[in-house]
Amino acid sequence: MLKLSYNSNGLRSVPVEDAVRAVADAGYRAIEFSLHPAHIDPFTFRPADADRLAGVLDRHGITACCLAAGADTLLGGERFEPSLIHPSPEGRERRLELIGRAVEIASWLGVPVVNFASGPRRDDTDDAAAGDRLREGLARLLERAGPVRLAIEPEPGFFVESNDQALALVDAAGHPGLTVAQDLGHCRVVEEDYLGSVARALRATSVIQLEDIKGRRHHHEIPGDGDIDFAAFFRICREQGYEGYYSVELYNHSDDFDGALKRSIAHLREQYDAAAG
DSSP, rough: OEEEEEGGGTTTTHHHHHHHHHHHTTOEEEEEEBTTTTBBBBTTHHHHHHHHHHHHHHHHHHHHEEEOOOOOOOOOOOTTTOOOOOSHHHHHHHHHHHHHHHHHHHHTTTEEEEEEEBOOTTSSSSSHHHHHHHHEEEEEEEEHHSSSEEOOOOTTTTTTOHHHHHHHHHHHHTTTEEEEEEEHHHHHHHHHTHHHHHHHGGEEEEEEEEOOOOOOOOOOOOSSSSSSOOOHHHHHHHHHHOOOOEEEOOOOGGGGGGHHHHHHHHHHHHHHHHTTO
C-alpha cells in the first residue's frame, strides 16, 4: 500500500491547521511536520499546542509520520549553522539542543521519527574532525531520544551527502534508534547510480522524502516535472518490502501548494501502480 505524506514546509503560507486540512483534502494519509515559526516554533511550542494539533490530526484522519528538524535559519542568519560539525563546542551544543527539542515535541505529538542533517561541509574543518564531532553528537542524541527514532538525512554539499555515508554511520552506531532518512531527489543529484543507492540503504530507512529533479540540479520539482524514474524506484521499494512513508517535500512550491499537492499525488499513485505491472 502506498503511504503518502506531504511535508508541511510546502504549506508555510497557511496556518498549521489549514495545512493539515489541505493534505487530507488532497488524499494524503500523513503529514511530515517541519520546525518553522509558521507552524511548529521549537522555542514556543508547548504540550497544550501539541494537544490542539493532535486534535486537528485526529479530526482529519491524518498521521504525523515524521518531524523534520533541519530548517535553515532557526539558529541564525547563516543557513544551517551552527551544525553538528561546527568548529565551536557552543555552536554544536545549540544544534544538539534544537534537535533534542524536536525529539521532545515529537514525543508530545506521538511522532515516531525526527530527521536532521549533518550540516554543511566546511573549509575550516577536516573530515576526521567533522566525523568525530558528528559521531559524538549522534551518541548524545541517542541517549535522550527514547522511543523516538532519529533519522539522518543526506544533503547535497553537506558533510553527509550520500546514502552510503549515512548508512555507514548507522551501522557503526549499531543502535536501533538511528536510521536513514532518504531523499530521492538528493540521491539523484549526488549519486551516479541513484536507484542502487536507494536499494542499499532501504534496510535502515525509516522515511523517504520525494521530489523530482531535472538535470541533477538541486531544485525540488513537482513529481513528473523532472527526470526521476519513479516507477523503477517504487519497484525497488516493493521488492525489498519497504513499508514506511513517502513524504513529498516541495518547500519551494508553497505559492501554489494546492496544485503541488494534487499533481504530486496523481503522478506518484500512477507510478506506484506502474511498478506493480
